[in-house]
Amino acid sequence: EAGVTQFPSHSVIEKGQTVTLRCDPISGHDNLYWYRRVMGKEIKFLLHFVKESKQDESGMPNNRFLAERTGGTYSTLKVQPAELEDSGVYFCASSQVARTSEETQYFGPGTRLLVL
Amino acid sequence: AQSVAQPEDQVNVAEGNPLTVKCTYSVSGNPYLFWYVQYPNRGLQFLLKYITGDNLVKGSYGFEAEFNKSQTSFHLKKPSALVSDSALYFCAVRARAAGNKLTFGGGTRVLVKP
Structure with a gap:
């Protein structure tokens, strides 16, 4: 079974540009999450999709970030315009189980974003 | 609010x-409590x-953890460390009444020397 995949693995852009990150969850997983780790600090939650619906987007830092999951399969996270403080590693995770008590989130390799 | 502390940046x-x-x-x-490990150039592994x-x-690879309320x-914990255990380890918590999001600690780098 393929794991969570993310593309690209690395991205270097200039401040003010736009970047789109993609996440393909494990097949059949309805739950999809985005997290990020900035400047070697804690990994922080960004948002949670259940199928194509946003269940919780309380961690989205501002309106420069837009996440979509059309069709309930893969998800994209767009940063427009990118700022220096957006640099970090963006992780995607997915899970299958509906009951929170049994859920384990499986993470992808992450996308390293560097904004210059 | 929920939080996690990993007091050691590195363990040798x-x-x-x-x-x-x-x-x-x-x-x-x-x-609900979790441990994940990140090997170099890899994602977080449960x-x-x-x-x-x-x-x-x-858990996996001979690791275990003890919950102390x-x-x-x-x-x-691992009774006998291997060089291949060298990695970045993250602890995470999820509150039962706070949805699905995980709150992570800052991570602890483990270096196992031969």
Whole structure:
């Protein structure tokens, strides 16, 4: 079974540009999450999709970030315009189980974003 | 609000010696607790979790963790460390009444020397 995949693995852009990150969850997983780790600090939650619906987007830092999951399969996270403080590693995770008590989130390799 | 503390940025241990990575948490109500490991240039890999029941949880690669409610701790342990255990370890908590999002600690780098 393929794991969570993310593309690209690395991205270097200039401040003010736009970047789109993609996440393909494990097949059949309805739950999809985005997290990020900035400047070697804690990994922080960004948002949670259940199928194509946003269940919780309380961690989205501002309106420069837009996440979509059309069709309930893969998800994209767009940063427009990118700022220096957006640099970090963006992780995607997915899970299958509906009951929170049994859920384990499986993470992808992450996308390293560097904004210059 | 929930939080996780990993008080050690780095842990150094000789191969064959016991390994302990510390984690304490703060959460309202009963927690779900997790350990993940990140090897170089890899994603986060799930090691183990505590949901309920036995306080000692066994996971992948010979790791185990002990849930201590009175001390609000969930330390990760391995009786005999391997060089290949060198990696970045993250503790995470999810509050039972706070949805699905995980709250992570800052991570602890483990270096196992031959």
